[in-house]
Amino acid sequence: MSEMKKIKNLKEFSTSADRFEGANLLCPGCAHSIIVREVLNATNDDMVLSASTGCLEVCTAVYPYTSWDASWIHIGFENGSTAVAGAESMYKALKNKGRLKQPERNPKFVSFAGDGASYDIGFQWISGCMERGHNIMHVVLDNEVYANTGGQRSSSTPIGSSATTSPAGRVSYGEKKNKKDMVAIMAAHGIPYSAQVAPNKWKDMVKKIQHGFSVDGPVFINAVSPCTTEWKFDPKDTMHLTDLSTDTLVFPLYEIIDGHELNITYRPKNVIPVEEYLAAQGRFKHLFKDEYKYLIKEWQERVDANWAYLQRREEARV
Amino acid sequence: MAFDKMELRDIEVWDGNFAAAQAMRQCQIDVVAAYPITPSTPIVEGYAKFLADGYVEGEFVMVESEHAAMSGCIGAAAAGGRVATATSSQGFALMVETLYQASGMRLPIVLNVVNRALAAPLNVNGDHSDMYLGRDSGWIQFDAYCPQDAYDLNFIAFKVSEDHDVRLPCMVHQDGFLTSHTAQGVHTLTDDQGYGFVGEFKPMNDMLDFEHPVTHGVQTEEDWHFEHKARQHNDLMTKVMPKIQAAFDDFEKLSGRKYNIVEKYDMDDADVCVVCMGTSVETAREVATEMRAQGIKAGVVGIRVIRPFPFFEIREALKDIKAIAALDRSSPGGTVGMLFNEIAGSLYNSDSKALLSGYVYGLGGRDLTKANLVALFKELQANVDAGKVTTPLQQFIGVRGPKLAYL
Numbered sequence: 001m002s003e004m005k006k007i008k009n010l011k012e013f014s015t016s017a018d019r020f021e022g023a024n025l026l027c028p029g030c031a032h033s034i035i036v037r038e039v040l041n042a043t044n045d046d047m048v049l050s051a052s053t054g055c056l057e058v059c060t061a062v063y064p065y066t067s068w069d070a071s072w073i074h075i076g077f078e079n080g081s082t083a084v085a086g087a088e089s090m091y092k093a094l095k096n097k098g099r100l101k102q103p104e105r106n107p108k109f110v111s112f113a114g115d116g117a118s119y120d121i122g123f124q125w126i127s128g129c130m131e132r133g134h135n136i137m138h139v140v141l142d143n144e145v146y147a148n149t150g151g152q153r154s155s156s157t158p159i160g161s162s163a164t165t166s167p168a169g170r171v172s173y174g175e176k177k178n179k180k181d182m183v184a185i186m187a188a189h190g191i192p193y194s195a196q197v198a199p200n201k202w203k204d205m206v207k208k209i210q211h212g213f214s215v216d217g218p219v220f221i222n223a224v225s226p227c228t229t230e231w232k233f234d235p236k237d238t239m240h241l242t243d244l245s246t247d248t249l250v251f252p253l254y255e256i257i258d259g260h261e262l263n264i265t266y267r268p269k270n271v272i273p274v275e276e277y278l279a280a281q282g283r284f285k286h287l288f289k290d291e292y293k294y295l296i297k298e299w300q301e302r303v304d305a306n307w308a309y310l311q312r313r314e315e316a317r318v
Numbered sequence: 319m320a321f322d323k324m325e326l327r328d329i330e331v332w333d334g335n336f337a338a339a340q341a342m343r344q345c346q347i348d349v350v351a352a353y354p355i356t357p358s359t360p361i362v363e364g365y366a367k368f369l370a371d372g373y374v375e376g377e378f379v380m381v382e383s384e385h386a387a388m389s390g391c392i393g394a395a396a397a398g399g400r401v402a403t404a405t406s407s408q409g410f411a412l413m414v415e416t417l418y419q420a421s422g423m424r425l426p427i428v429l430n431v432v433n434r435a436l437a438a439p440l441n442v443n444g445d446h447s448d449m450y451l452g453r454d455s456g457w458i459q460f461d462a463y464c465p466q467d468a469y470d471l472n473f474i475a476f477k478v479s480e481d482h483d484v485r486l487p488c489m490v491h492q493d494g495f496l497t498s499h500t501a502q503g504v505h506t507l508t509d510d511q512g513y514g515f516v517g518e519f520k521p522m523n524d525m526l527d528f529e530h531p532v533t534h535g536v537q538t539e540e541d542w543h544f545e546h547k548a549r550q551h552n553d554l555m556t557k558v559m560p561k562i563q564a565a566f567d568d569f570e571k572l573s574g575r576k577y578n579i580v581e582k583y584d585m586d587d588a589d590v591c592v593v594c595m596g597t598s599v600e601t602a603r604e605v606a607t608e609m610r611a612q613g614i615k616a617g618v619v620g621i622r623v624i625r626p627f628p629f630f631e632i633r634e635a636l637k638d639i640k641a642i643a644a645l646d647r648s649s650p651g652g653t654v655g656m657l658f659n660e661i662a663g664s665l666y667n668s669d670s671k672a673l674l675s676g677y678v679y680g681l682g683g684r685d686l687t688k689a690n691l692v693a694l695f696k697e698l699q700a701n702v703d704a705g706k707v708t709t710p711l712q713q714f715i716g717v718r719g720p721k722l723a724y725l
Contacts, residue, residue: 083396
């Protein structure tokens with residue numbers, strides 16, 4: 001059995017030996033690197049990692065350099081989950097055959113992918129991995145847009161957001177469709193653990209990642225990753241945006257055990273109006289025109305309804 | 319976990335699919351990630367049954383698509399172990415993206431391709447469209463003509479692919495239904511002989527070696543991409559053929575069965591010959607023998623290794639031939655057939671004065687009859703007699719309606 005890493009405080013956590021190096025090409029203020037470090041620092045065990053094509057991948061493994069001091073693979077846009085599932089299958093095979101070079105190790109298999117690579121193009125591959133019960137964790141770095149290619153909408157892009165393929169314009173308020181509820185879809189596979197996390201709530205995140213590593217079977221994690229470039233906010237405000245996302249309940253933090261038992265893991269003491277979250281980002285700027293203000297009201301109603309739903313699910317214990 | 323060995327008779331009656339499944343079992347593959355598709359499905363089913371009966375000790379992952387099958391194979395191969403799968407046609411087409419990724423990442427994987435036509439129109443029968451689709455993917459491609467070849471070439475494929483000087487994935491092709499579903503006598507290796515030939519898998523750059531973390535599948539742009547691709551091509555052009563020849567030699571010592579990079583039949587004194595692949599090779603050999611009784615000195619060249627293409631061996635095999643027919647079982651889509659092109663490329667700038675003509679045949683499983691080949695050999699002889707190609711350079715044979723001919 002692997003030993004659970006004990007973390008006392010943020011300083012100790014942030015100074016853990018880095019297996020994801022700061023030498024990378026991600027934008028200043030990008031939340032991806034914060035999330036990745038939080039996931040990797042949650043364990044001392046060895047790791048087999050993948051990244052699907054996207055910001056994380058193109059910014060961390062540009063030949064002849066690598067930011068990864070752990071086994072890492074990238075194949076394509078859609079198949080990062082399956083890459084890690086293949087490696088996990090090989091681990092099982094070699095373990096059974098007694099051919100592991102370091103049989104005493106307890107490696108963790110984690111795939112990182114953006115929302116485009118998870119909600120859209122990689123959806124089938126992730127579903128397959130979840131259904132087959134691989135001992136892997138899939139982490140979505142959810143910035144709600146195809147950021148690597150310049151800000152096209154994905155099925156994670158929320159209503160009213162201006163993306164380059166759903167731009168706000170003279171007669172349009174931008175994206176018309178609501179965000180896909182990926183955590184629920186993944187939980188519906190009956191997997192042992194799925195959760196939503198945010199990098200500002202690092203203790204909550206580490207607890208969930210560690211729980212994910214402790215269960216037998218596939219784990220799905222959706223991490224909100226504010227994107228300074230596409231959400232259009234100052235790079236120094238990443239954590240502020242993350243705080244707004246969790247404390248407005250736009251990104252509520254919760255977990256679903258065994259596909260059904262839902263627990264809310266963070267209840268803001270002071271719930272902030274959604275309007276403040278929207279106002280902090282250039283991608284929603286046009287919503288503050290008079291003709292679109294009704295959308296801000298609808299946003300608040302939607303977030304309230306979702307929060308009420310999550311609470312009912314939690315109370316019902318089903 | 320343990321597994322049982324299987325007692326085989328010296329000669330078993332197997333179709334090409336089961337022969338390939340048996341070879342996979344004997345090679346003791348660590349991970350098979352697969353998805354079923356006609357006509358290769360029985361390979362995957364056969365392997366699954368071996369697993370269910372305790373004859374296999376690896377992981378068998380039934381994924382949700384062929385793209386995922388090859389993706390899983392890539393992840394497993396990068397982790398460090400023996401990996402194989404099988405597919406056909408549309409499944410092969412769906413895999414194409416990952417085929418390039420597998421070879422570019424220099425991962426040894428064996429892919430059994432049971433050749434089948436590509437839609438549209440949808441068709442489950444054998445032609446070489448899928449095989450041709452893979453020809454620029456940087457894989458090594460072997461071609462089996464019968465179930466025996468499908469069995470033997472799997473062992474050779476693992477041996478070559480996993481060689482540390484090669485580290486390139488390898489396809490073993492066989493004709494859909496004609497080979498895959500036609501039972502014939504297959505001379506077997508014992509389990510110990512088969513596994514002994516391929517040997518224990520020796521990992522390289524394996525992700526499961528945690529003392530040596532490795533980054534697979536990096537980004538390169540205009541600064542390094544060309545060098546990576548050029549090195550891969552260089553290894554295909556310079557390192558692979560000697561390894562294949564060595565594997566053929568070792569296999570002959572083990573089994574008594576001799577494979578050649580190009581398979582020559584009655585070529586020593588031939589005036590005319592056809593160059594073809596798959597089951598057509600056996601048909602052409604039979605007809606060539608019959609043509610000799612009619613006074614036409616006919617020979618046959620079968621391509622055994624499609625990639626890397628055997629330019630020098632083809633040039634040597636065809637150097638004294640007066641008229642050559644290149645038979646392509648794939649619609650060339652607006653140009654000459656692949657074999658026509660490769661043979662022309664092999665002979666150009668050589669001393670050969672051969673007359674070369676191309677034939678497209680057998681699409682979607684249409685039979686290539688002996689009568690087709692008799693007529694073809696007669697056309698070649700007519701070319702020899704006239705001292706020029708008397709037909710259009712490209713003809714379709716066996717297709718209904720008015721004769722189709724181009725160029």
